[in-house]
Amino acid sequence: xxxxAPDPFGVGLPLDTQLSRPRPGSVLLAVDGEIDTLTAAxxxxxxxxxxxxxxxxxxxxxxxxxxVTFLASSGLAVLIGAARRLAELGGRLHLxxxxxxxxxxxxxxxxxxxxDIHDDVTSALATARFPDVAPPPGxxxx
Amino acid sequence: MSDAETLDGMSTVEVRTSAxxxxxxxxxxxxxxxxxxxxxxxxAISDLRMAVDEACATxxxxxxPTSVLQCRFLVRPERIRVHAEVETAKADTVLSTDTxxxxxxxxxxxxxxxxxxxxxxxxxxxxxxxxxxxxxxxPR
Numbered sequence: 626x627x628x629x630a631p632d633p634f635g636v637g638l639p640l641d642t643q644l645s646r647p648r649p650g651s652v653l654l655a656v657d658g659e660i661d662t663l664t665a666a667x668x669x670x671x672x673x674x675x676x677x678x679x680x681x682x683x684x685x686x687x688x689x690x691x692x693v694t695f696l697a698s699s700g701l702a703v704l705i706g707a708a709r710r711l712a713e714l715g716g717r718l719h720l721x722x723x724x725x726x727x728x729x730x731x732x733x734x735x736x737x738x739x740x741d742i743h744d745d746v747t748s749a750l751a752t753a754r755f756p757d758v759a760p761p762p763g764x765x766x767x
Numbered sequence: 768m769s770d771a772e773t774l775d776g777m778s779t780v781e782v783r784t785s786a787x788x789x790x791x792x793x794x795x796x797x798x799x800x801x802x803x804x805x806x807x808x809x810x811a812i813s814d815l816r817m818a819v820d821e822a823c824a825t826x827x828x829x830x831x832p833t834s835v836l837q838c839r840f841l842v843r844p845e846r847i848r849v850h851a852e853v854e855t856a857k858a859d860t861v862l863s864t865d866t867x868x869x870x871x872x873x874x875x876x877x878x879x880x881x882x883x884x885x886x887x888x889x890x891x892x893x894x895x896x897x898x899x900x901x902x903x904x905x906p907r
Binding site: 634638659661662663695696697698699701702725726729730733734 | 788792810821871872
């Protein structure tokens with residue numbers, strides 16, 4: 626697809642992803658928009674960046690999907706792939722999912738079992754740690 | 768689909784777009800609107816919107832680039848039947864149903880069926896998906 630595509634709908638709906646580090650040891654990927662077959666590639670790019678940060682710095686990954694208003698199987702596949710890669714690194718993918726547009730697809734497909742799902746970013750960041758499997762003794766109960 | 772099924776005096780909505788993924792958001796918005804107005808519960812509205820998206824995405828993948836995507840909604844008491852269809856370049860085009868998206872579609876809809884039609888009398892071959900969704904939870 627060319628950058629000068631005359632079709633205003635050519636690239637699909639807006640989907641924004643933004644990576645930040647709200648506290649040491651955690652990366653937060655904020656996602657806003659509709660995730661479907663066209664926009665899933667943009668989600669993939671954001672998720673790849675977040676997983677790379679987890680791998681390089683040992684950071685936990687929280688994906689804030691509060692701003693997601695549609696989630697198709699193509700988006701679910703991206704999230705599931707990221708959860709698998711994080712699991713190989715000893716981590717979990719933490720999702721902030723409050724709206725039905727996100728929770729229903731996760732629930733219907735059974736994918737919710739693959740993630741740690743939180744109602745808001747604060748509680749996600751409070752819980753998320755990396756690696757998730759065996760936290761150092763000093764970290765327990767923090 | 769026969770005219771008798773379409774024109775039975777009940778609410779029928781048809782949306783026709785170019786067979787491109789970029790226009791599927793418009794179709795799924797129509798699906799969502801119709802389900803809401805037909806008093807579907809909130810989970811069923813979400814499921815229908817997603818099911819229509821999956822069906823259309825599957826069809827667009829198989830469509831001839833110059834095809835139209837035709838999506839017909841038959842709004843009936845307590846259920847909506849969706850019939851989506853595209854033209855294919857080849858008569859023997861088959862939909863891939865061994866995908867994650869297809870499994871999701873089967874989970875979301877109460878019933879799904881693939882419809883192939885060979886082109887006859889100069890008409891192009893088509894492939895379609897029919898799906899049914901009821902207004903609330905049904906036992907599966």
